[in-house]
Amino acid sequence: MRGASAPGKLMLAGEYVVLFEGSALVTAVSRRARVFRSATGNNGSGLRGDGSRENGSVSPEVLLAIQLARRAFPSESLGPLDIDVSELRNQREGKYGLGSSAATAVAAAGLVAQAAGRTLDDPGTRREILPIAWEAHRVIAPGGSGADIAAANFGGTLEVEPQRSSPPHTNPVDWPRGLIARAVWTRKVARTNEMVARVRDFGESNPAALRQALRPLRDAADRVTDAFRRQSVPDLIGAVREHHQALAGLGHTTGTPIVEDTLERTAHLAEEYGGGAKPSGAGGGDVAFACFAQEDAADRFDGACRAAGLVPLDLTFHADGLRGEFLSTGATP
Incomplete structure (x- = not known):
């Protein structure tokens, strides 16, 4: 066929x-x-x-x-x-x-x-x-x-x-040389349209507050992209951590659960093993992106995720x- x-x-x-x-x-x-x-x-x-x-x-x-x-x-x-x-x-x-x-x-x-x-x-x-x-x-x-x-x-x-x-x-x-990446499923299915609608609705009534919350997120996203282009894995890990915090800040400002407990746990585990992690997509669950400079650190992160009830996905990027x-x-x- x-x-x-x-x-x-x-x-x-x-x-x-x-x-x-x-x-x-x-x-x-x-x-x-x-x-x-x-x-x-x-x-x-x-x-x-x-x-x-x-x-x-x-x-x-x-x-x-x-x-x-x-x-x-x-x-x-x-x-x-x-x-x-x-x-x-x-x-x-x-x-x-x-x-x-x-x-x-x-x-x-x-x-x-x-x-x-x-x-x-x-x-x-x-x-x-x-x-x-x-x-x-x-x-x-x-x-x-x-x-x-x-x-x-x-x-x-x-x-x-x-x-x-x-x-x-x-x-x-x-794709940066030496970058070790992981995708982690939170086992929480999120509705992207609903998450985005909440942020948009907030922006319609509070445009200045939304612009202020988006500023650090835009800066962090630019740093992630810049680190990719420069092939700098250490800078990328730092930028991903900043991106995670900026998404959490946007969620706090808008009252949207972008970084909920499973995504926060994933980010904490990634940092514990020397990496960085952030929601991939609108947040509220679904999947996270994690990055490391060493394969053994990423493997230990995988094991810690499984112990925490999270699911590292078997895929390549x-x-x-x-x-x-x-x-x-x-x-x-």
Whole structure:
């Protein structure tokens, strides 16, 4: 079966700032969403699956991504499609917070382009797919930055600058030599839209206070990105710690639980082992990004997280973007 896949993402810097005329740093991760032509057909719905190859519902942005992609890439009918995001969620406890919706939208648009004869890892094809997936994703995230779409599409690590009415501008950033990174799932599923809405609502009634709270966050995010570009792991660890504190400050000012107990525990453990950690995304749970200069320190951090009921995720960073795949009949993607 022919298919397309796109990676999830981890936000490294710029949460909230990126929604208020700032930029963000995001990396693609090795856990992927997959959309592929079904070998078995289904009950006539044409699409199936969201968490596995067996059943589930199809989200609105995936349906719109396919519709928009068919306009841009006329092709034969795809027939029934299966969607698999099992790598991006825990089947019992929910999503990890790695951008599964955005990755699925990109993969769905990519499958249509593939059917029209396009090569998905071609830079030109990816540039054409970006606005399609971005527009489709706005169905569920109308105020989003587009960083998750960009990471799923292009892969690697990107500095992302949102635009008012078009897809974000992106600049690739190299992964620093010697950086040891971890993603830690808190086992708390957060609702990004609700968290962002609380901060926006606060800003509407208290614009000066929000600007003041965002200033140290913007400075910390800039330092994270600068450390990445300079390949300075020690400076990055310090900047990540500052970023965590600035997110906590924003939460305190706005009354939003951005850094709740599990994220605070993760940051404390990272510092205990010589690293730094911060929420990745809107906070309130989901996933954290942690960084270290030594592999053994990161391994001890992993063990401490497990003992505390946190879940270090088995994944790699700076992963490939959108790509085509061939799935053997009966194989689990």
